[in-house]
Amino acid sequence: MEKDWVLIYSSTLETDAVIKKQLLENNEIEAVIINKQDSIYKAFGEIELYVLRDKVLKAKQLITI
Template structure:
């Protein structure tokens, strides 16, 4: 990833991260997940990145969804 990507959310559940990523892509927002979870013990975070130019629309879409329970805003 280049310098034009920004982290918009972190998750602890992979399925939730994948659902949000898919929702963004269905609305024309390119999104990338960076999984920092340990494969054996499933601790760590999954980070969701979008291009800086899509940050506002990504946050609007995520905040208006009913299925996200993000760990934090960044």
């Protein structure tokens, strides 16, 4: 992943990450989800949500409302 992307959220629940990603995109913030969960044992690993470095503060404010 490029250096301009910053991790702002991680979860073991994919739905949480997808909802937060959609919220960010609805507010014109580009976001990317990376699934690092084990394909068999979902208890291992997390779903990570990244945004561009210059949007980190606004993105964190939006997802913590």
